[in-house]
Amino acid sequence: MSEAGSSTKNGGKLLKASACLGLVVVLCLLPLYISSQFLIHIFIITFIYIVATASLRTITVSGQFPLAHAAFMGIGAYTSAVVSKEFGLSPWLTIPLGGFVAMGVGIFIGFPFARLRALYYAMVSLFFGIGVLQVFFVLNVYTLAYRGLTGIPPLLHGASKVHYYYFFMGFALLCLVALYRFEFSRIGTILRAIAQSHQVASSVGISEAKYRVLVLAVGCFFVGVAGGVYAHYNRTLSYPLFDMTATLWMFMYVLIGGIGSFAGPIVGTAILMILPELFRELRAFVPYVTAAILFIVVFAMPQGLVGLPGLVRSWHRGRGKVGGIPGPL
C-alpha cells in the first residue's frame, strides 16, 4: 500500500490497484506461514484499529479534529456487549446497534459542536470523550467499568484465531472500501471544500453544519461497529481502551501514517501496532521502540510514512526536501 501512497502519474491508478490487490493476497496467505497464535491475535487487533483510525481520518477530511474517537469506540463496544449480555441477543444484531448508538451520540453532539472551530473543537471533544468515560463508570452496574466487563457472548461460536483473522480481514476491507467510496464521492469533495475555507463553502450554498455532522455520524458509526466487534472478539472490556491516552494514540496512528492520504492510517496503525510486538523480548523497554518510530517519522518524514517513497524519489533526483503539509489543527 505504501508504494502507491504518493504516486501521481497516469499509471498511478493501476499501480495503486495492483499494490492493494497484492497486499490483500499477501494478507490472505499470511496465516499459512504464521504459527504463533499471539501474532495472529495482534493482526486481528490491528485490523479492528485500522477501521477505527481510518474512520477518524475521514472525519478530519472536513477539517474537524475530534479527540473523542476512543470514547465513541467505547460507546459502540459497551452498548453491544451489555445489550447482548443482558438480553441474550445475538452479537450480529447488537454490533450494528452499537454502531447506531455511537452514530446517534455523534449527531447529538455534532450540531452544537459545529459552532466550535479548530483547536477549540479538538479540545472540547477531548473533554466530551473523557466525560463519556466517566459515564461508563456511573453505569458501573451494567458496564462493570471498575473491574472489567467479562463474559461477553462470542461473535463466532467455536472459531479459531485463523477463522477470526479471515473474518476481520474481510470486515476491515469492507469498511475501508465504504470509507474510500465516501471520501472520494461528491460529499468528500464538499468536505474538503469546507476544510479549506468554511466561509467560501457557505457562500456557494453548502450547509457547513449539515456536512460536518454528516461526516461525524459516518465516522462514529464505523468506529462504533469496530468497538462492537472488538468487544465480541476479545470478550472482555476494560476502560483504559477508551480513555484520553487511547484517543491520542489513535491520532498518533493517523499522523504517523500520514494524515493527508487515505493509506495513512492503514500504514500507521500497522507499523505502530505490529513493529513493537516484534521486539517483545525487550519487555519493559518496548515503549522505547514506539517512541523511536515516532521520533524517526516526525523528524525525517514531514508527510508521515506514506510520504516516504516521494521523499526517496526526491533524494534520488537531488531536488531537496518535500514540503510538509501544514496541519490545520
Added chain:
Amino acid sequence: MYISVALGFAFLFNIMGIMNFAHGAIYMVAGYICYQFGVALGLNLLVSMLLSVAIVASFGLFLERFCFRPFFGDLNRTMVVCIGIIVVLETTVNILGGTFTRAIPAFAPGLVKAGPVSLSIQRVITFIVGGVLLAATVWFMKSTRKGQQMQAVSQNLEGAVLQGINVHRSSALACVMACGMASVAGCLMGALVGLTPFMGGHMLLKALELVILGGVGSLGGIFFAGLIIGGLDASLPVFVSGAASEAVGLGIIVAVMLFRPQGLFGRDVE
C-alpha cells in the same frame, strides 16, 4: 492548586503557541527528581526542589531547541514529538522507579485553623506558591523587556521579527520558564498527593481544561478558570458521587464552551 500546575502549560501555549502535551510528564519527572534528592539522598527538601527546578528547566531548553523549534507552527507534529517524549519519560521512570506510589514528605507539616475549617499548611503553601507564580508571570509579561518581547511575538510573529526580536530566544526562555513552573508544581503536588509514573495524564487534562475554559491568549483567564474548576471539583462530589461528579463537571465545561466558543476571556483562533 490547579493553577500552579496549569500555569506553565498555559504560559507556553499562550505565548509561543506550542501545545506541550508532555507538560504532564515533565511535571511527573520533576516530582521524582525531587524525591530522589530529598528522600533517597537525604538532602534538604527545599534544596532538592531547587535542584529539580534547575534540572528540569535545562531539560526545557533542550526540548525547545530540538523538539519544538523544528516544528514551529505545526501543531500536529509537535503533538507527535510530545507523545514520544511522554512515552520515553514515563517508561524511564517506570523502569527506574517502579510503578508503586511514592510520596515526598510534607514541606511544612501541621495544620492551620481558620474558624471552622482546618487546612494543612502544605495546602496553604501550594495555594500561595500558585498565586505568587501567577502574579510574577503577569508582572514579567507586563513590565519586563523580555516579557513584552514575548507578548509581541504572540501577537504578531512577522512584526516582532521585523522589530529585531529574537523569536527563538524568547521561545527558549518561555520554554525554560514553563518547565520550571511544571517542576515547582510537581514537587509540591508530589508532597500533597504522592507520585506515580502515570500521574501526568490527569494533570495534563486539568491544564487543558483551564487553558481552554480561560481562553487562548489570556493569562488572567487562567486564574478565574482555575477558581471555577477548583470550585467545581470541590463542590460537585457533595451533590453527586464519584465518577458522576467528574462527568457533570466536564459537561458544565463543554456547555460553557458551546456558549462561548473562544473561551471565557479568549480571542478567536482560526
